[in-house]
Amino acid sequence: MRAVIVEDELLTGEHIARLLEGIGVEVIGCFTDPCEALERIRGLKPEVLFLDIEMPEMSGLSLAEQLADEVGEMEIVFVTAYTNYALDAFKVSALDYLLKPVMEEDLTRTIERVRRRFAAGNDARLSKGKERRAAVSFFGPFALRLESSTVPVRWTTAKCAEMFAYMLLQGEGKEISKWTLIDTLWKEKNVEKGDVNLRSTVSRINKTLRDNGSSMSLISVRNGYRLNCEDTELLAEAFQLERFMLQGSAISDRNAKQIENWVTGCERPFLAEFGGEWCESYRHRYQRYLLEVGLRLLKYLERSGGEPVRSLRVAEALLEHEPFSEPIRFAAFKQQERIGGRAGAIAYYQSYVNMLERELGTEPGEEFKSSYRRLLE
Known part of the structure; x- marks a missing residue:
């Protein structure tokens, strides 16, 4: 700003x-x-x-x-x-x-x-003026669902799905040069073969979109392509999390349930099915958004005295992405005590200690250990 x-x-x-x-x-x-x-x-x-x-x-x-x-x-x-x-x-x-x-x-x-x-x-x-809707899932298998359909679009090749996901993440209307696309998606090919693969993939993507009744398309512009979604509103948990983070929004009674749905609905890795190098920066970015929003939600639920099962479900979804996050583990530990009492919390702590020792050769932080000692007393 x-x-x-x-x-x-x-x-x-x-x-x-x-x-x-x-x-x-x-x-x-x-x-x-x-x-x-x-x-x-x-x-x-x-x-x-x-x-x-x-x-x-x-x-x-x-x-x-x-x-x-x-x-x-x-x-x-x-x-x-x-x-x-x-x-x-x-x-x-x-x-x-x-x-x-x-x-x-x-x-x-x-x-x-x-x-x-x-x-x-x-x-x-x-x-404004967008009469159609399309839901996009980036966490876990990439999926595009048009209008109110629960069935995702079936792409003719995995590369079609990967390229369409890449274009969505660049933003509507942004022009991407064909050289960037070839270097990103067909790094192993020479320029001539990469160009052939690019044009073939664009043609298949546009045909799949037309066959599914969508007006979205990849449009050729100068030396590249841009995504056209003029009458389609794209809805994706990843974009909602990003807007929430960048706007510095606060969690309240009004939006807590919606944010909980975003977080618990993103339990799988970002772009899990794609192995391209280009995915790594996006995985890092959107995982960071997810973890930061999730931690805010856990703090809100703790302050508002929310149901422990609800808080634990949020924590467990976040731990799928970052199993060694101590703030999240500590939040889950406190909810385990509320749900399973002293015995449940002790068992959870011991399991965490064993995992740290086995995987990292470390111990929980001092605040976590102090809470555990108080529990034993």
Whole structure:
């Protein structure tokens, strides 16, 4: 996310910039002169603009009004020392306003609101006008299910499935050169044979999609191909996990069940049936998303006093991906105690100790061992 700050007090502007950079926001401009900022913002096109309301020559409100019709896709946040400006701020469609001195907690909450607003807009744009649906499974065997069908599309060759999965992961509309595709999917072939295999595979993919009543296709563009999904909305747990992570969303009563379904539905390895080198970076990325979202879910369920069986099911799904993750093992250990009592927890701990010794030659961490000792006492 890119941000611009307009604040006539240099130290205050620098303070806000440091806080923003600390929470992962790129500050592409920090101005003390609102007139200079007005000229520069048009070219910088930030995604969020922090404006001091009380400035000489031009107030933050006036600056926002002049920018309203010129800079789209931008959220405005006002910074002020006085609460009586709040109503004026919202008259110019500001997302939020912050009181000076700006605190990290308040700024973080504001950035979360910006991210959610952009995410909602992106989702709406992606699904706008899309009359069809396609469900995609990347965890375990790759599968594409069209509309409400429970039966996955049957590809004529494994390479067809692999190439279509690869194109989906590149993103809709992105042009991929044929040289990249050949080097990625037919590394063992020379260029001439790779080109023949590529064109044959594209033809088979498009025929399979047509035969299954889908309007999706791989379109030839210059020296490569792009995936066309103009009227089809793609639904995939992997993409949902990614959006959830990148948007910095929080788990709540409203979305906990949906997130639980994502996590427990991803118990198999990512792209399990494909052996290409290109898969490794995607496996690493989406496994990381899954584990981080899963750990957040476990913490939420523990705080909210959720059913232990439910928490244990989540932990066990995550352990299929990372069996040596101590935070996940520790969460499962606590749920084992809730379900099976002291004896169940002791048995689980001993099994974990034996696995660590056998596979890694190590022991559980000190916090885990301390909890076990307290259990024995």
